[in-house]
Amino acid sequence: MGEAHGLKRRDLFKLGLAAAAAGTLPGGAAASVPKVATKARIVIAGAGAAGLAAASRLAARLDGARITVLDKRKQHFYQPGFTLIAAGLKPREYTVSANADYLPRGVDWVQEAVAEFDPEGKKVVTESGEAIPYDYLIVATGLSLDYGAIAGMSRELIGKDGICSAYAGPDAAMGTWHCISRFADEGGVGVFTRPNTEMKCAGAPLKHTFITEDHLRRRGNRSKAEILYAANNKALFSVPIVSEKVRMLFEDRGIRTAYEHVLTAIDPGRKLATFTTPGGPVEIKYDLINVIPPMRAPQAVRNSPLPWTAGPFTADGWVEVDPATLRHRRYPDVFAVGDVAGVPKGKTAASIKWQVPVAVDHIAAAIAGTTSSSAYDGYTSCPLITRLGRAMLVEFDYRNNLTPSFPHVVAPLEELWVTWVMKTIALKPTYLAMLRGLA
Numbered sequence: 461m462g463e464a465h466g467l468k469r470r471d472l473f474k475l476g477l478a479a480a481a482a483g484t485l486p487g488g489a490a491a492s493v494p495k496v497a498t499k500a501r502i503v504i505a506g507a508g509a510a511g512l513a514a515a516s517r518l519a520a521r522l523d524g525a526r527i528t529v530l531d532k533r534k535q536h537f538y539q540p541g542f543t544l545i546a547a548g549l550k551p552r553e554y555t556v557s558a559n560a561d562y563l564p565r566g567v568d569w570v571q572e573a574v575a576e577f578d579p580e581g582k583k584v585v586t587e588s589g590e591a592i593p594y595d596y597l598i599v600a601t602g603l604s605l606d607y608g609a610i611a612g613m614s615r616e617l618i619g620k621d622g623i624c625s626a627y628a629g630p631d632a633a634m635g636t637w638h639c640i641s642r643f644a645d646e647g648g649v650g651v652f653t654r655p656n657t658e659m660k661c662a663g664a665p666l667k668h669t670f671i672t673e674d675h676l677r678r679r680g681n682r683s684k685a686e687i688l689y690a691a692n693n694k695a696l697f698s699v700p701i702v703s704e705k706v707r708m709l710f711e712d713r714g715i716r717t718a719y720e721h722v723l724t725a726i727d728p729g730r731k732l733a734t735f736t737t738p739g740g741p742v743e744i745k746y747d748l749i750n751v752i753p754p755m756r757a758p759q760a761v762r763n764s765p766l767p768w769t770a771g772p773f774t775a776d777g778w779v780e781v782d783p784a785t786l787r788h789r790r791y792p793d794v795f796a797v798g799d800v801a802g803v804p805k806g807k808t809a810a811s812i813k814w815q816v817p818v819a820v821d822h823i824a825a826a827i828a829g830t831t832s833s834s835a836y837d838g839y840t841s842c843p844l845i846t847r848l849g850r851a852m853l854v855e856f857d858y859r860n861n862l863t864p865s866f867p868h869v870v871a872p873l874e875e876l877w878v879t880w881v882m883k884t885i886a887l888k889p890t891y892l893a894m895l896r897g898l899a
Contacts, residue, residue, distance in 0.1 A: 841853065
């Protein structure tokens with residue numbers, strides 16, 4: 461039986477090892493560590509992947525703590541699945557579940573967003589004006605998609621007139637697929653963008669480019685299309701060796717690259733995109749455009765004392781934490797995990813798997829009157845789809861070192877079918893286990 465018809469025995473073995481690698485965490489599961497007795501009040505701002513994983517691990521690690529999660533969202537989105545919806549591989553419902561399904565017993569859920577962070581007063585204030593005090597705070601709000609920073613762009617345009625943007629949710633991902641499918645049938649000029657800010661899953665712009673190119677080939681219409689990737693700087697990826705690999709793949713597949721092009725405006729009626737470049741504004745006509753907006757910390761975080769006040773993370777309001785401990789550099793009872801943390805790498809679900817146990821270890825140690833040596837080294841990973849049925853598993857750390865989990869099973873920078881299976885099948889169960897503190 462060929463690869464197109466089923467899993468071979470050797471590939472099932474490889475997949476099992478890869479899934480096990482994805483579930484490995486420093487220190488093992490929280491339940492394996494003796495519980496710490498405490499009456500501490502712990503507030504978690506955000507019920508996304510980072511917030512839910514933190515709640516589950518704290519509930520397993522602490523005995524008697526009052527843990528409160530604040531988030532008005534009832535739905536939970538498996539965001540790594542948005543790319544798969546936009547590729548025509550998964551239905552909308554694949555990414556949708558309920559936050560209530562993952563909250564551990566005994567954790568309070570206040571269904572409001574945080575409107576104000578007051579680290580001096582050690583409290584947060586909800587949108588209704590309720591003040592909630594804490595002994596420890598975990599900021600896990602995620603980030604905001606700033607579509608308004610692109611003149612002429614809004615969420616309502618996604619899925620219409622060739623405008624793609626999977627980040628905005630499952631409906632946007634489905635609208636993106638409809639646009640890509642139409643483009644694969646008709647051809648034209650496809651423009652793919654990347655914002656000039658930090659962003660979650662920095663490989664996603666590349667994935668959308670590769671996937672669209674492959675759909676064109678499969679439908680026999682590659683000669684009808686021109687594909688342009690607009691890079692925000694002089695590289696295609698922050699890790700040099702990965703950037704070079706992508707450059708070679710783009711060259712092999714006839715994908716043009718425009719470096720130092722940052723999208724600032726679109727005219728949907730004229731199908732015209734405007735970019736800032738070192739030489740001045742440049743206008744590019746398109747039939748399909750993949751718009752990835754600037755990404756920033758949520759307004760409540762940006763307007764608080766928590767963000768960096770100097771350095772590269774200042775402009776967009778990322779929380780000022782020590783990159784190894786995730787502990788705030790000025791407020792030691794505050795931690796930040798997930799997308800909102802102001803660290804050099806780490807806006808992926810894979811990073812959350814490694815960040816949350818570190819933050820929890822430091823909180824538990826502080827409560828117990830000891831110290832923790834747990835440290836986050838910047839590990840992140842990106843199953844980078846390069847064509848339908850193939851992907852590269854890119855794993856790296858703060859220093860841009862490749863950190864392959866199983867170098868003799870899943871080779872870095874190789875387009876492998878087993879990595880594709882990890883992305884499309886194996887990673888979601890591991891993600892859900894992470895939310896429950898089990899991985």
